[in-house]
Amino acid sequence: MVLFSPKQISASQRKGPQLRCAPAYTILMKSPITVSITGAAGQIGYAILFRIASGFVFGEDQPVNLRLIEIEPGLPALKGVVMELDDCAFPLLREVVATTDLDEGFMGANWALLIGSVPRKAGMERADLLGINGKIFTGQGQAIARSAAKDVRVLVVGNPCNTNALIAMNNAEGIPNDRFFAMTRLDENRAKSQLAAKAGVHCSDVTNLCIWGNHSATQYPDFTNAKIKGKPVTDFISDTAWFEGEFIKTVQQRGAAIIAARGASSAASAANAAMDTVKSLITPTPEGDWHSVAICSDGSYGIAKGIMASMPIRTKADGSWEIVQGVPVSEFSQSKIDATINELLEERDAVKDLIPG
Ligand code: NAD
Ligand code: LMR
Secondary structure, X not given: OEEEOHHHOOHHHHOOOEEEEEOOEEEEOOOOEEEEEEOOOOHHHHHHHHHHHHOOOOOOOOOEEEEEEOOHHHHHHHHHHHHHXXXXXXXXXXXXXXXXXXXXXXXXXXXXXXXXXXXXXXOOOHHHHHHHHOOHXXXXXXXXXXXXXXXXXXXXXXXXXXXXXXXXXXXXXXXXXXXXXXXXXXXXXXXHHHHHHHHOOOHHHEXXXXXXXXXXXXXXXXXXXXXXXXXXXXXOOOOHHHHHHHXXXXXXXXXXXXHHHHOOXXXXXXXXXXXXXXXXXXXXXXXXXXXXXXXXXXXHHHOOOOOEXXXXXXXXXXXXXXXXXXXXXXXXXXXXXXXXXXXXXXXXXXXXXXXXX
């Protein structure tokens, strides 16, 4: 937030929304951005809305409009959520719209967070949700194309998120593919946390952790390129059997372990990972590092073009992103990447009826 003396404010600057806070100073505010969130009355919705409205994600000088989308049965709970947003009196929150109408919900959206969908129960794989959730993303993709802002970016969280994002992207005619993302950051955060615990360091010491492929039990958390305090992770952990066995399995099965323990799927950590993803996509990536998010493959690393696969991504100074090239892929890593990409191809084939010709 920038403080200016009134004398420093030009006529054109005065046109922007301003907050008067004291006679001598005016806080100059940016124009609001619009964030649309589906499933806003759900677990993840409840854990994310208030932090976005507080300025945690887009910054303390960035006003926000929230457009909250639910299905009819979710509306009474959403009404309560809106009452709570009111009761927070957030200085940055400008407008809140709660709706079941997709065009109204995505109107002018700069960011669309597609969370609303059914979570899995114990004993299910995420792909078992495709038949229930996949069709949600056709209408949402179409509505985003009709109604969102020209610069819209779309993050799909609802599972199975890679293939749901594929469906939304292919139904959003006219919106470039590079605006669509599916969330694998929760897996990255989980993997960093496991490595840090094993090495006896803080999780912020772990960098260069890439999740390859699908947000599923085939995902590959790539320990071979991970670093701790800037050095190869193997300088700190020499237990190959642990890396190739328990580590990978723990990360792949963490969602199921949380469902078994909580009786409900991860929510606060999922909301946190969604915010991490957005922040990483709007902030230049620290030199030499990368972050994980599923994007539309351009064929890099031999990954089939057009599927939504998680890879190492860097955000550039101009706000665009690129796939980090040249990350070494060992024979072991390649076999794991092949397995998760094959699963994504099978999921794509299973939803071909939802993807326009
Ligand atoms: P939840 O059941 O608590 O909430 C989902 C909300 O979505 C409900 O309020 C429901 O009414 C609403 N909804 C359902 N269909 C909708 C539609 N067509 N349009 C708008 N809203 C709709 O579930 P949750 O715990 O918030 O999880 C939401 C999704 O996120 C699930 O699919 C879950 O598996 C997934 N998830 C993904 C990750 C990830 O890492 N990618 C992590 C955690 C959860
Ligand atoms: C997770 O990874 O926690 C989510 O995808 C929820 C799930 O079904 O595991």
